Amino acid sequence: MPLPTFDDVLAASLRIKPHVHRTPILNSSLLDSWLGHRVYFKVEALQRIGAFKLRGAINVLSWLKEQNELPQQIVANSSGNHAQAVAYAAAQFDIPATIYSTKTVSRVKAAATRFYGAELALFDTRVEADAAVQEAAKQPGTLWIPPFNHAQIIAGQGTAALEALQDLKQVDGVFAPVGGGGLMSGTLLACRALCPDAQVIGAEPLAANDAANSLRAGKIVALPGPANTLADGAATPAVGDLTFPFLQQLDDFYEVDEAQIAYWTQWLQHLLKIHVEPTSAMSMAAVASWLQEQDKPSTALVILSGGNIDQSRMQEIWQTDYLSQPPILSE
Known part of the structure; x- marks a missing residue:
């Protein structure tokens, strides 16, 4: 499959428009005053299904419909948000879906995935789930929608940055979390076309740093085993052969420890007054480091990228109260 281009992102933006929200851009004047810089947030937590993943999933199916190639059934593997996205997208086209996780x-x-009508097959490890979905995809009439390693997934995910840059016009740096690299790849395509002078920077959990490694x-390196990180949306075992070339074009890349992930999750929830997933908040640690330079x-x-958090994860995030330490850049 050839690598997607900015034209693919533009086509995706038109294709998915009836199915997705044009999510808002927020900022915090208090945060800006503390940092001495301006930070804008493209809030995909307010997207349908609560995450950017819908953009890619709905783009794949809409693209196939244009070619009269919709499948009889859909399978996917996911740690959560892609599962919801595929379940929701499949329901829009009346196609049965099974998610392997x-x-x-x-x-x-998991509850939202089932609510949208998909079946959920659960395994002990991500490796087992990934193997099972590959086997299921061999069935006739079955489409496997991967979470990131697909040109139309990348193009769809790039529409979030496309919208934001259309609204903001000019920024100095663009930041996104990296799991498998789909969002970051699409973001890079949009930024290089619309704001070529801006630096494009990725962030990843130090505890799941396969992309950084x-x-x-200079080649794809997988995690040695399951990752234990608050940023579960970025705990992908390895990046894809389509996304890795884009990640190699990034201007910088940050590995973020668990304390910083919890810190910024608490502060963004407090300052923006919205649910923010740890995977989303993680990028702010990269922003803070970058701003110091x-x-x-x-x-x-x-x-x-999203705002879906269950009770147990929320308890982990708030084990330590970080709100007594305002996010002020050190000299």
Whole structure:
């Protein structure tokens, strides 16, 4: 499959328009005053299904419908948000769907996936789930919608940054979380076309740093085993062969420890007054580090990828109260 282009992102934006929200851009004047810079947030937490993943899933099926190639059934593998997205998208086209995931999947995301009409097959590990979906995809009339390693998934995910840059016009840095790399790849395509002078920067959990290891090695390196991180949406075992070339074009890349992930999840929930997933909030640690390196007031755009959090994860996030330590950049 050839790599997607910015034209694919533009086509996706028109294709998915009837099915997705044009999500708002928020900022916090208090946060801006503390940091001495301006930070804008593209809030995909307010997207249908509560995450950006719907953009890619609905784009794949809409693209296939244009070619009269819709499948008889759909399978997918996911840690949660992609599961909901595929379940919702499949329902829009009246196609049965089965999602393969792990038994540790967020209960909120699992419940929503079933609510949208998909079956959920759960396994002990991500490797087992991934193997099972590959086997299921061999059945006649079955389409496997991967979570990130597909040109039309990447193009669909890029529409979030496309919308944000159409609204903001000019920014100095664009930040997004990296799991499998679909969102970051689409974001890079949109930014290079609409705001070529902006730096495009990724963030990943230090506890699930396969992308960072891959960039250092110059080849795709998988995690040695299951990752234990608050940012479960970025705990992908390995990036894809389609997304890795885009990740190699990033201007910078940050690995974020668990304390920083919890810290920024608490602060963004407090400042923006919305639910923010740890995977989304993680990017703010990269923003803070990047801003310390800037020699003039700068403007950052953060793609807040989702807002689906269950009770157990929320308890983990709030084990330590970080709101007594305001996010002020050190000199």
